[in-house]
Every structure is written in C-alpha cells, then in structure tokens.
Amino acid sequence: MNNDQNSFLSSSQPIDIIDGNITSTSNQNELSTLDEPIFETIKRDLSAVLRKFSHALIPRQSLTLLQQWDLWGPLILVTTLAILLQTNTTKTSSGMHFAEVFILMLIGSIAITINSQLLGGKISFFQSICVLGYCLLPLLISAFINNFLFYLPYKSILHIIRFLIVMIAFTWTMYASICFLGQTQHPNRRILVLYPIFLFYFLVSWLIILHTHSK
Amino acid sequence: MMMFASDGFLTDNSSSTNTGQTHVFTSFPNSAVDVDDEHSGNKTINQSDSNQYTLPLPATANETTSEQYHLWQIEYYQKYFQVDTRQVVERLIGSITPRPNKSYFDSTIRQNPDLYGPFWVCVTFILTVAISGNIVDYFHKSATEFQIDFSKITLSALLILIYWWLMPTAIYFFFRWRLNRIEYTFLELLCIYGYSLTIFIPISILWIIPINWLQWTSTLIASIISGSVLIVTFWPTINSDHKRFSALSMLIILFVHLLMALCIMLVFFHVSDKNINPTTETTTVFTTVLSTTPK
Numbered sequence: 015m016n017n018d019q020n021s022f023l024s025s026s027q028p029i030d031i032i033d034g035n036i037t038s039t040s041n042q043n044e045l046s047t048l049d050e051p052i053f054e055t056i057k058r059d060l061s062a063v064l065r066k067f068s069h070a071l072i073p074r075q076s077l078t079l080l081q082q083w084d085l086w087g088p089l090i091l092v093t094t095l096a097i098l099l100q101t102n103t104t105k106t107s108s109g110m111h112f113a114e115v116f117i118l119m120l121i122g123s124i125a126i127t128i129n130s131q132l133l134g135g136k137i138s139f140f141q142s143i144c145v146l147g148y149c150l151l152p153l154l155i156s157a158f159i160n161n162f163l164f165y166l167p168y169k170s171i172l173h174i175i176r177f178l179i180v181m182i183a184f185t186w187t188m189y190a191s192i193c194f195l196g197q198t199q200h201p202n203r204r205i206l207v208l209y210p211i212f213l214f215y216f217l218v219s220w221l222i223i224l225h226t227h228s229k
Numbered sequence: 230m231m232m233f234a235s236d237g238f239l240t241d242n243s244s245s246t247n248t249g250q251t252h253v254f255t256s257f258p259n260s261a262v263d264v265d266d267e268h269s270g271n272k273t274i275n276q277s278d279s280n281q282y283t284l285p286l287p288a289t290a291n292e293t294t295s296e297q298y299h300l301w302q303i304e305y306y307q308k309y310f311q312v313d314t315r316q317v318v319e320r321l322i323g324s325i326t327p328r329p330n331k332s333y334f335d336s337t338i339r340q341n342p343d344l345y346g347p348f349w350v351c352v353t354f355i356l357t358v359a360i361s362g363n364i365v366d367y368f369h370k371s372a373t374e375f376q377i378d379f380s381k382i383t384l385s386a387l388l389i390l391i392y393w394w395l396m397p398t399a400i401y402f403f404f405r406w407r408l409n410r411i412e413y414t415f416l417e418l419l420c421i422y423g424y425s426l427t428i429f430i431p432i433s434i435l436w437i438i439p440i441n442w443l444q445w446t447s448t449l450i451a452s453i454i455s456g457s458v459l460i461v462t463f464w465p466t467i468n469s470d471h472k473r474f475s476a477l478s479m480l481i482i483l484f485v486h487l488l489m490a491l492c493i494m495l496v497f498f499h500v501s502d503k504n505i506n507p508t509t510e511t512t513t514v515f516t517t518v519l520s521t522t523p524k
Binding site for chain 2: 099111114118125128129131132133134202203204205206209210213216217220221224225
C-alpha cells in the first residue's frame with residue numbers, strides 16, 4: 015500500500031492532467047445566474063413578483079401566474095395580513111394570533127389544492143398555492159384601508175363602509191381567482207372547485223371585517 | 230364454451246373435438262407465439278402443446294385502464310370524488326326535503342357515494358358557526374373588549390366532526406350486531422350524515438338574532454326536518470325488526486340529532502333571558518350547557 019501511494023505521489027512520469035476553468039466558457043447564453051451581481055438577482059425576482067401582483071390585480075392574462083409560479087408573493091401577503099389582523103393583543107399573546115392566522119391560511123390553501131386535485135384538476139400543488147396567495151392582494155388593500163379608516167370620527171357609519179369595502183375586495187378576489195383557477199377544471203365540476211375558494215376568501219374577509227383595535 | 234380437455238388444459242369446446250391439425254387459438258398472449266419455433270420444424274407440436282395457447286389471459290390483464298393506486302397517491306382517493314355539480318346539488322336538496330315514501334338516498338346516493346358533499350357541508354357548517362359566534366360576541370361586547378376568538382373554530386370543528394363520524398360508526402356497528410349484515414357501507418353512512426347537516430347552515434346564520442324563542446323554534450324545526458330525512462332513509466332497513474325496537478331506534482337517532490343542534494346553539498349563540506351578556510367561557514361544553522339551561 016505504502017509503496018503504491020508513494021509511487022503515485024512522486025511519479026516522475028508525465029501524467030495527463032486535464033485542467034481548465036470551472037465556469038462555462040463556451041456559451042454566454044446559458045442560464046447561469048451564479049455570476050451576476052446580487053442587485054440584478056433581486057431586481058429580477060422583485061420585478062417578477064411585482065408583475066404577478068399586477069396580473070392578480072387586473073386579471074387579463076392567465077398564464078404567467080400558473081406557469082412561472084413562485085411563493086414570494088403569497089408569503090409577503092399572508093405575513094402582512096397576519097400582522098395587520100392583530101387585535102387588542104398584549105405583548106405575550108400577539109405571537110399566538112399571528113400563528114393562528116398564518117396557519118389558517120396555510121391549511122385553507124392546502125385543503126383547496128387537495129380538493130381540486132381530487133376532483134381531477136390538472137394543477138399542481140404549488141401552482142395553486144401561488145394563485146391563491148397572489149389573489150389575496152385586494153383583500154390586503156382593503157385591510158389597509160380599514161386600518162386608516164378607523165381613525166375617522168364617525169363610528170356607526172364606518173361599520174357599513176368597512177363592510178362594503180371588504181365585500182368589494184372579496185368580489186374582486188373571487189373574480190381574479192375564478193379567471194385563473196376556473197380554467198383548469200372540467201366545466202361540470204367548476205363550481206365544486208370554486209366553492210371552497212369562496213369559503214376560504216369569505217373566512218379571510220370576515221377576519222378583516224371583525225378586526226378592530228383600540229387606542 | 231370453455232371446458233377442461235382431457236389433458237387438463239382449458240380449451241374451447243370445438244378444438245377439443247378436433248383431432249386434426251386445425252386448432253382454434255382462442256386466446257393466447259402475443260409473446261407466447263414464437264414464429265421461429267414453428268418454422269424450425271419442432272416435431273413435438275401436437276394437440277397438447279397448442280392447447281397451451283388457448284389458456285385465457287389472467288384477469289388483471291383485461292383492466293388496462295385502471296391501475297392499482299396506493300394509499301399515498303392522490304388518485305387512490307379520487308374514486309370518492311366522482312361527482313358533478315348537478316349531482317351534489319341534487320343530493321343537497323334531497324337532504325332537506327323529507328318525502329315520506331321515497332328515500333333520497335336510494336335515488337341519488339346509493340350508486341355513487343361521494344365524500345365531497347359531506348366534507349364541505351361540514352366545513353361550511355363549522356365556519357358559519359364560528360363566524361356567527363364571533364359576530365354575536367362583536368355586537369354584545371364593547372369595541373375595546375372584543376377579540377376574534379379562534380378557539381371557536383376549533384371547538385365547533387371538534388363538535389361537528391365528532392358528530393359526523395360518531396353516528397355513522399355507531400349505526401354501522403349497530404346494524405352489524407343487530408341485523409348481522411352490512412346494509413349500508415360506512416361510506417354511505419358518512420354520506421347520509423354529512424348531507425343531513427345541510428339545513429343547519431342557514432339556521433346557524435339565523436341563530437345570530439338574539440331572540441330566545443326564535444332560536445329554540447328554529448333549532449327544533451331544523452332538527453325535525455333533517456331528522457325525518459334520516460328516519461325515512463333508515464326506515465326500510467329497521468322496519469324488518471320488532472315494531473317497538475324499530476320505533477325506539479328511530480327515536481334515538483332523532484334525539485341525538487336534536488341534541489347536537491341544541492349543543493351548538495347553546496354553546497355558541499344562546500342569549501338567556503336573565504342577562505343580555507352571554508357567557509364567554511367556552512372551556513367545556515358541559516359546564517356551559519349546564520349553566521345556561523333556560524327556564
């Protein structure tokens with residue numbers, strides 16, 4: 015053994031050494047994003063996320079959200095919504111409320127995805143979560159508006175205004191998700207798939223409506 | 230007609246009487262026929278060898294479309310979800326309209342029990358109860374005290390899911406013990422009980438209105454309607470038993486149904502006459518029921 019190692023290490027015969035660079039030198043068109051500066055990466059991903067937001071707000075093109083899915087948008091939206099929905103919490107219990115809202119949305123998305131797969135839909139798990147998350151944007155905007163409206167003095171009529179705003183956002187959200195997810199199902203079963211989505215967004219809208227805070 | 234020939238192989242009748250060289254190859258796998266063998270002058274080709282090619286294919290080879298799915302694949306569960314919108318709506322309507330002689334179960338569910346309807350009816354019921362319970366709290370408490378009570382969702386989920394699974398289990402084993410046969414499969418029982426909760430969904434929204442007699446009468450009417458649908462469904466089976474026993478078991482089914490509705494009404498919605506502020510502790514079901522028993 016020892017002899018072999020020594021002979022290998024101290025060989026005087028010319029060994030064919032293959033050397034070269036690890037980077038690809040041939041084709042600059044290859045999708046190698048390892049070399050680019052971080053700013054470029056962030057800019058590209060951020061613009062993709064923002065583009066998807068715009069598609070979710072104005073649902074005209076139904077392919078981008080499904081084919082180039084990513085989970086950044088849903089994460090940002092759900093986290094922001096969960097933070098906004100903290101009501102009357104002390105320091106110790108705010109963690110629990112955040113977790114409850116987050117888990118509720120997660121379980122809801124999973125249930126809807128499994129439901130549409132069981133009914134024979136051809137959509138994958140993460141695509142469905144992506145669409146459901148991005149379509150939450152109108153509801154998030156309504157939650158923001160409700161938060162600002164709470165500082166106005168007229169209390170009784172504010173209930174009705176907040177209710178109306180959230181209902182408008184809810185119909186907008188439903189319309190967007192119908193545009194995206196309704197096409198993936200057989201027409202006989204479309205309502206069966208859309209009903210759980212309706213329930214999910216309904217629950218989120220009620221969470222937003224019932225959200226009040228005191229000063 | 231397939232029959233066993235003298236050499237023990239299953240053959241067609243016509244070929245067994247045929248002693249000549251003409252054989253009727255009724256069914257043989259494609260790979261079993263080797264063209265080279267016939268041309269190489271295999272002298273031992275006779276009746277018994279060629280009879281091997283008339284064995285029928287194994288049974289599983291006929292089903293080329295349905296593969297055997299496993300428990301962890303989602304396609305395994307797709308067979309419980311073979312429904313269209315129209316069928317689900319039919320079953321929902323059938324579960325809230327009791328017809329004395331016609332059981333909606335036989336006409337709609339029996340051929341094709343599904344899990345979509347019962348599951349989503351239960352989830353809808355859970356959510357409407359939880360949301361309505363929170364709305365009741367919202368209007369009764371001041372704005373500073375109100376907090377969204379997530380424990381209502383878990384509590385209502387517990388109550389309703391237990392009811393949805395407990396009663397079919399009890400009835401399934403009751404039928405097996407009493408009648409010694411499986412009249413309804415477990416899936417069909419789940420279906421029946423799931424759809425029977427449909428009527429409580431609008432009732433749970435009605436329960437928000439804090440008028441005492443309205444809550445009680447709506448509970449009674451809803452449980453009687455859906456309970457009678459249950460009774461009509463189970464009546465043909467239980468009727469073969471003793472008259473008193475069958476009446477008793479039907480009454481028990483109706484009673485448990487009513488009990489479930491009352492529990493939910495009392496725990497989440499009840500406004501007693503003594504005080505306008507309802508109790509907000511929902512720690513255990515029994516203490517709340519005991520403490521809010523009306524006069």
